[in-house]
Ligand code: ATP
C-alpha cells in the first residue's frame with residue numbers, strides 16, 4: 001500500500017466539480033484516508049510549491065492556489081502515486097489523454113483541476129504539510 005496527496009484545486013472547487021472528482025477517486029479504487037477543505041494563504045501556497053520557487057510560473061501558481069477553497073485528500077492504494085497521476089493525466093489539459101480528469105475538467109496548464117504528489121519523498125512532505133499522522137484513518 002502507498003499513500004499520496006491529492007488536491008482538488010480552487011478552479012475545480014469553484015466550478016462545482018468536487019463531487020464528481022471525489023466520486024472518480026472512489027470508482028478508481030483509492031481509499032480516502034483523510035480529507036479537508038482549506039483556504040491557503042499565499043505564504044502557505046508558496047511553502048507547498050517550494051520546489052517550484054525558481055520557475056517563471058511560481059507567482060501566478062501560488063496566487064491561483066490561494067485564490068479560493070481547495071480540498072486536500074490523502075489517498076491510499078497500491079501504487080497510489082503513479083496511479084493517481086495516471087488518472088489525472090498530463091499537466092497541460094490540452095495534452096492530457098481522453099478520459100483523464102485534467103482532460104475532462106482542466107481549463108489551462110495552470111488551472112488543471114487537481115494535484116498529485118510525484119514521488120514517495122514528495123508524498124511524505126505533502127501529506128505532512130496538511131495532515132498530522134493522527135488524522136489519517
Ligand atoms: P501538480 O504538481 O499540481 O500535480 P504536475 O506535477 O503535473 O502538477 P508541475 O510541473 O509539478 O506539474 O507543476 C505544478 C503546477 O504548476 C501544475 O499543476 C500547474 O498548476 C502549474 N504549472 C505547471 N507548468 C506551468 C506553466 N508552464 N504555466 C503555468 N502554470 C504551470
Ligand code: MG
Pocket residue numbers: 116117118
Ligand atoms: Mg508536480
